[in-house]
Amino acid sequence: MSEYSTAQQATAAIRAGQASSRELTEQLLALIAADTSVNAVVETRPEYALQAATAADEAVAAGADLGPLHGVPMTVKEAIDVAGLRTTWGDPDSADYVPDTSATLVERLTQAGAIIVGKTNVHTMLGDFGQTDNAIYGRTNNPHDLTRTPGGSSGGAAAALAAGLTYLEYGSDLVGSIRLPAAYCGVYGLKPTAGVVPLDGFQPPGIPAVANEFPSMSNVGPLARSAGDLRTALQVTGGPVGKAMSWRLEPPRHRTLSDFRVGVVLDHPDAPVTAEVGAALSNQVDALARQGVKIIEGWPDGVDPSDQAEAFGFQIGLFFALNGDGADFSTLAEVVxxxxxxxxxRAAWQSYFSDIDVFLCPTSFTTAFPHDDRPFDERTIEGRPYDAQVFWISHASLTGLPAVSMPVPSDGLPVGAQVISAFHEDDTAITFADLATGSL
Known part of the structure; x- marks a missing residue:
């Protein structure tokens, strides 16, 4: 990887003439082609990427107006439509499906100057939040330990960032599929406020594009090697279709770390953290307190975390029912x-955020675990149920709140801390993660 480890650093170097977009794109494509172990980037378009990079360098030389991601080569999750590249969702029945239009978020990234060089691996039909494997592209490994998972279903996205195979990524998050891989691979991941980034161009192959009227659960968002890159990516992709120019990211509540009031919960009987995760998170909270951050321990008033995790499970069932799977799983009265x-x-969390700026908790109770090919219902992690991974991500998902998974220092495998903020205050979580980790 070049010395420009973040997208912001790369585009700044391109703008200043310290590097060329073509050089960085050629280097990235070479690294992707040489990878034989991680298997994160599963399709590329070198000819397009190099032509776009040359055009980006010519624009710099001509003194043209440049976008916030000008000349930066990046990838997106395989399930997101990019015209001319396959969108299979890892399903062999859709192995030859190639969309002729791109998702709105891809168009916006391109308009911001980014160069989409290829796509990253997913789990089959995005059906696993803990692992990434499918019959078309095979299994993705964690760059920190190839015997372990990078998480799922955006495992290819997080692994590509951790392995230096992309500068920026865009994934999706229904059951933690951005945040869990980010935590397991030691990168940053944002599940934005529900509905902020358009979902068009993100649907199973061959299904006619229709408006998604159930955005609270399924979201698309960026992954990156810095919190600042999350902000840039959200700024250029947020807003309703056709009205992006009128949408603005709400400014953060604070820009100084010591001004933040931070709610903290680091453990729970339903998903007790491992010793490794607990030590890393405790050390991070202690470091924040030493820097003047006001720490308030405990769950918000009116929040029963076990009840909300259970409620999230129902909503996932409802999501799949509305998308044609198990439509008779519940009655109308139960849905209401x-x-x-x-x-x-959501109201209880919003009330909490009237006094507290962000809430910090684990992203997962564990670090990246070994690959596990057993049937889903037979898998365990550290002797605990496989779906215990869902507990910590469920609260922001149920309520549609923005949540950042940020890496924290660890003596072993990467550990992720989750930062949750108020509805439509994504940049408060991003800025806190930026300041707390010194990612820029």
């Missing part, structure tokens, strides 16, 4: 009651 439960949970 669960919707009230979801909205009550």
């Amino acid at each position: 009651a669960e919707e009230r439960r979801r909205l009550a949970a």
